[in-house]
Amino acid sequence: MSTKNVQEYLKEISYLKSIQALLHWDMETMMPRGAVEDRAEHLSYIGSKIHSQITSKKYASLLKEMEGMRLKPREKKLLKELKWDYDLFQALPEKHVVELSKAQTMATHAWAEARKKNDWSAFKPHLQKLIDLKKREATFYKTKTPYDALIRLHDKEFSSAEIDSLFGDLKKGLLKLSHAVKKDGSFVKVKNLKGPFDINAQKKLSAYAVELCGLPASHSRLDESVHPFSINISPLDQRITTRYTTENLDSLSSTMHEVGHALYEHNLPREWAGTPFQEAISLSVHESQSRFWENVVGRSRAFCHFIHPKMKELFPAAMKGVNEEALYHIFNKSVPGMIRVEECELYYNFHIIIRYEIEEMIFNQGLKAADIPAIWNEKYKEYLGLTPKTYAEGLMQDSHWAGGAFGYFPTYTLGNLISGTIYQKMKKDMPNFKKDVGNGKLGKIGEYLKENIHSKGRSVDAKDIVGKLDVKDYLNYLTEKFEV
Numbered sequence: 001m002s003t004k005n006v007q008e009y010l011k012e013i014s015y016l017k018s019i020q021a022l023l024h025w026d027m028e029t030m031m032p033r034g035a036v037e038d039r040a041e042h043l044s045y046i047g048s049k050i051h052s053q054i055t056s057k058k059y060a061s062l063l064k065e066m067e068g069m070r071l072k073p074r075e076k077k078l079l080k081e082l083k084w085d086y087d088l089f090q091a092l093p094e095k096h097v098v099e100l101s102k103a104q105t106m107a108t109h110a111w112a113e114a115r116k117k118n119d120w121s122a123f124k125p126h127l128q129k130l131i132d133l134k135k136r137e138a139t140f141y142k143t144k145t146p147y148d149a150l151i152r153l154h155d156k157e158f159s160s161a162e163i164d165s166l167f168g169d170l171k172k173g174l175l176k177l178s179h180a181v182k183k184d185g186s187f188v189k190v191k192n193l194k195g196p197f198d199i200n201a202q203k204k205l206s207a208y209a210v211e212l213c214g215l216p217a218s219h220s221r222l223d224e225s226v227h228p229f230s231i232n233i234s235p236l237d238q239r240i241t242t243r244y245t246t247e248n249l250d251s252l253s254s255t256m257h258e259v260g261h262a263l264y265e266h267n268l269p270r271e272w273a274g275t276p277f278q279e280a281i282s283l284s285v286h287e288s289q290s291r292f293w294e295n296v297v298g299r300s301r302a303f304c305h306f307i308h309p310k311m312k313e314l315f316p317a318a319m320k321g322v323n324e325e326a327l328y329h330i331f332n333k334s335v336p337g338m339i340r341v342e343e344c345e346l347y348y349n350f351h352i353i354i355r356y357e358i359e360e361m362i363f364n365q366g367l368k369a370a371d372i373p374a375i376w377n378e379k380y381k382e383y384l385g386l387t388p389k390t391y392a393e394g395l396m397q398d399s400h401w402a403g404g405a406f407g408y409f410p411t412y413t414l415g416n417l418i419s420g421t422i423y424q425k426m427k428k429d430m431p432n433f434k435k436d437v438g439n440g441k442l443g444k445i446g447e448y449l450k451e452n453i454h455s456k457g458r459s460v461d462a463k464d465i466v467g468k469l470d471v472k473d474y475l476n477y478l479t480e481k482f483e484v
Helices: 004-029 033-054 057-067 073-090 094-117 120-139 146-151 160-184 199-213 250-266 283-297 301-314 324-331 345-365 369-384 410-429 433-438 443-452 454-459 462-466 472-482
Strands: 220-224 230-234 237-242
Touching (some): 004 057, 004 230, 004 237, 033 094, 057 073, 073 454, 094 120, 146 160, 160 345, 160 472, 199 220, 199 301, 220 250, 237 250, 283 443, 301 324, 345 410, 345 472, 410 462, 410 472
Parallel strands (some): 220 237
Antiparallel strands (some): 230 237
């Protein structure tokens, strides 16, 4: 194959990325707190090695050699993706990569500690440093706005202008739908399951969900962390985390969310190891998979009917007198909340729109870290009618900014939109979709996603899967769910 030399070169880089991912996973789950400075050095060293390998003269010559070959259409697509990655890395000075890596590691640790203590002043300087570094990073790329440079690191198919348009249409649709749901009341006047919820029982429920969704235990781990996440060590080594509290059962939805991510990574084509064809199309498509399993499957009427006996078995006191339909309404209770990862589907996207608008203000309008809390509170009052009581339930609730992941948040809502279109397509292609979910036969869904999305890697774009993205399919999905 004409791409063999490039693929062999990239294998070593993929090994470094696996080491990097493993160090990140350990830092979030097992690492002793006192090791953070050493870990920052380790991660910056690995990051600089990856950067130097991708920007090396040897790799540049391999790409040039490939350009001069007679390539098949699939190989031309591979070359296009390889050059995209090369240009992204080539634009960044190695000094910046090392400095950013250290700052991200220190900020992540500072955030975790500050969040526990509700100490905004301890995290604020770390956040401002990351903002400054990412502003500098944006100048290395040629984009219409600084924020566009950061968005395309996570999804190159969308600009901020396109996202503005989509989010504007979505906002109108959601406001209309939320008013209808509120007026109807059947998903609003819902009593929550009453805790406390035994942690060991929750762990059994999460493990059951992982098995049900088809993530092999021989190729995955489920652990605990401050903020649930999924990380790919390699396709055969998936690490996911969730978090448990005796106050609610949100661990189930967060586990199914992370399983969606892990299944995508696990199902990427082995034969393209090290290349973009063994990577997800984009973070938006990645989020479509996690949101699909968490919401389209996990909060469906059919799934609630299926999971009901298991819930009664594990939480007999809480489930006393709760039938299948009641559980469905509990799982889809639609009242605005403060915490993004605990939010219902109907209001979730408002959390993302708030973060998106704040990021746009940071990078395109010069908003400083010190001024974010006031803006955050204003927008939460405007969009959700709520005001955070603490920093921990306000702007410090997510780990993304502590990791320097600016431009990531919009991919959650883009992922929701994509998941809506996938759902509409799947209903046509799989007439027994709801029946299969109701019987706990989720393997067919997994195979459909593997065949049509996962196995293709970056050999296709999002538009090849869902066409030109709009909000109609997603809004129709929500309207069907809430029956309004």
